[in-house]
Amino acid sequence: MSSDGTVGRGPGASPGRPDPATCAGVVELVTEYLEDALDPDVRARFEAHLDDCEECEVYLEQMRATIVAAGRVDVEHVAPATLDRLVAAYRVAVRARRNPDAHGA
Amino acid sequence: MRAAGRDAGRRARDAGRGTPGAGVRREMRGTGVAAGGSCDALGGSCDALGASRRTDDGGPDRGGGAARYAAGVAASRDDLFQPTAEDITLVAALRDGDEQAFARIVDELNGPLLRLAGLYVQGRAAAEEVVQDTWLGVIRGLDRFEARSSFRTWVFRIATNRARTRGGRERRDIPLSALLDPADDPGGPALDPERFMAPGEQWAGGWAVPPHRWAPDAETHLAARETRALIRDALDQLSPAQRFVMTLRDIDGWGSEEVCAALEITPGNQRVLLHRARSRVRAALERHLAAADRA
Secondary structure, three states: OOOOOOOOOOOOOOOOOOOOOOHHHHHHHHHHHHOOOOOHHHHHHHHHHHHHOHHHHHHHHHHHHHHHHHOOOOOOOOOHHHHHHHHHHHHHHHHHHHOOOOOOO | OHHHHHHHHHHHHHOOOOOOOHHHHHHHHOOOOOOOOOOOOOOOOOOOOOOOOOOOOOOOOOOHHHHHHHHHOOOOHHHHOOOOHHHHHHHHHHHOOOHHHHHHHHHHHHHHHHHHHHHHOOOHHHHHHHHHHHHHHHHHHHHHOOOOOOHHHHHHHHHHHHHHHHOOHHHHOOOHHHHOOHHHOOOOOOOOHHHEOOOOOOOOOOEOOOOOOOOHHHHHHOOHHHHHHHHHHHHHHOOHHHHHHHHHHHHOOOOHHHHHHHHOOOHHHHHHHHHHHHHHHHHHHHHHHHHHHHO
16 A cells, blocks of 8 residues: 555554455555464454454455466467477586597587 | 376366466366356356355465465475475476376466566567577486475576576576565556545445446357457466466466466466466456446
């Protein structure tokens, strides 16, 4: 959230930390929540908020949907010609290691 | 479990080109995210919240050597970079001349290495040269890998060294951890502060403009391919550091520890970049799907 830290830092917030009882705080904490990195008491308050706040529940599910959708973006594979070149170089190096006295690696 | 997840991922990749990314790998890891299920808002309703809130969605990898990181306890820096049993096996295979193992690791790391190079050098050709040099360095250096770090950490260090050398005077002195420091990242709010009630208002911190619902019929406006293109565009708008972390985590399917070990950054720093990236990509999807609803 904003770097001045005013939004989402209500009376329930620890110093410098977002307040999970507020919607703005939930938005700030959502990644830590999904990473299982929240302290247990903060997580409990985060989940309690979600129990009462449909909009935040929607936001959380949209975050999950975003992650799932990102997972479908095609992975770039190495070009076959590039891979062949590298495997060839690897093969040469392996041979050279096995036959250090051989000529021309 | 971590090893099984990687093997499953490799099987998915080996199954053919254009293999779907992290969504499939996460399913195979058994983390409970159902790519085709109720949270598949961009092909289905986002209102059916079926999955439990504690779904392990890209969360800490709980298998094998990563058990050290259970409960989010910060590991010591040395501990974070220890090679896993899988690393040891992999390096032994590579030293033994296992070409398939080599081809697999190239296919797995080439994309991430290109992105890493892109943090330092300009243009695709320059990045490809850096990565080519990196692989040659890996091949030549296999005998010297002393397993004081994870294999990926070692490969990424080689790449970082090559990239810094190639990156010119401006970038040469900048370690990767500095390029990925959230303090230097153009952060800004995850969401426009105007979405919330201001301090002093009656519902301070509550939603002023709630998230736009992604109605079930949004999918009729959006083919899956459009969604993928949209996400790619949204990723392109991110800062390089944000794009790098989110791509590793959510597209390549790396776990949190793998990313931290390879990039040698703290879990906290990684999370900040990931948070900013995901927040922005969600916002881009929301804009698009809200517009689609009105169409």
